[in-house]
Amino acid sequence: MATLTNTPLGTPRGKIDGYVYYNSKGKTIFRRSGKSGPQTPLQKANCQAMAVTMKLLKPMLKYINLGYGYQAKGTDKNPHNLATAYHKKHALKGEYPNIQVDYSKVILSVGDLSKIRDMQLQKVATGLQFTWDPKLNYKPEEYDDLVMIQLYYTCTKKADHFLNAAKRCDGTYFIEMDEEYLQAEIAVYTSVKSADGCRISDSSFLGMINEKAEIPEMTVKALEIKTKKEEKKKAKKELSDLKIKLAVVTTSYIQQLTEINAGTRTEDKAFITLEAEFLTLKCKMQGMPKAVKPDN
Incomplete structure (x- = not known):
């Protein structure tokens, strides 16, 4: 950074050819305009x-x-x-x-x-x-x-x-x-x-x-760990409940689908509702976080 007093072109201000010029307390100051990296x-x-x-x-x-x-x-x-x-x-x-x-x-x-x-x-x-x-x-x-x-x-x-x-x-x-x-x-x-x-x-x-x-820093970290554990526990319970519900719905859906294919049942409104519920539960299961999914 440097200062300018008099120039043939007067007092510059702004950016010129890679340099920035500005006025501070009556002085004209210029510095190189650099590019910032990471x-x-x-x-x-x-x-x-x-x-x-x-x-x-x-x-x-x-x-x-x-x-x-x-x-x-x-x-x-x-x-x-x-x-x-x-x-x-x-x-x-x-x-x-x-x-x-x-x-x-x-x-x-x-x-x-x-x-x-x-x-x-x-x-x-x-x-x-x-x-x-x-x-x-x-x-x-x-x-x-x-x-x-x-x-x-x-x-x-x-x-x-x-x-x-x-x-x-x-x-x-x-x-x-x-x-x-x-x-x-x-x-x-x-x-x-x-x-x-x-x-x-x-x-x-x-x-x-x-x-x-x-809150002391150690207490903050302890609270963060506790919160993460509670969130993981809650997610595991949600997964368990979802698996049970999906198993029940899947059994009923397969049974009714088999009957429809065999001609002993018609594809009525109740079956359409059941099928929608089955597909929704499958999507939810696929969207569960990997961290709480059971190992295959």
């Missing part, structure tokens, strides 16, 4: 890590633009670049193909402003109640700082942000919520920004609302 396990893990990171950050973009904006000033990075780099490296857990977010390590803002160190979060019947001591020993200019709150719904990957929730000196803030949202699993984060918007604190993770118990 992915290695490491590349697959990297792709999933990036996908999980993007899905996490997408609904929180407004919060991140404020949260990493102070850090991005004077660099050729934007807030989303910085947030992506941090979370992809530090806020994920697990191995491919089961990479997940570690919500306790998510950081939505980075700055030098004082945090609210004693904020408490309580779920009540109609919403979430936030409280803190407004009389702590903050600097005089910090009492008008604004509290920011981010709610991230882990199951739906959606988010609600409150960028000017309350002043530091208020000591309380209430978010009214519908029952549907209040019963969801929610990761809760908070930050503080200065009244002029020029400074921000590091974010704090206040915890999970309605946290679902995480």
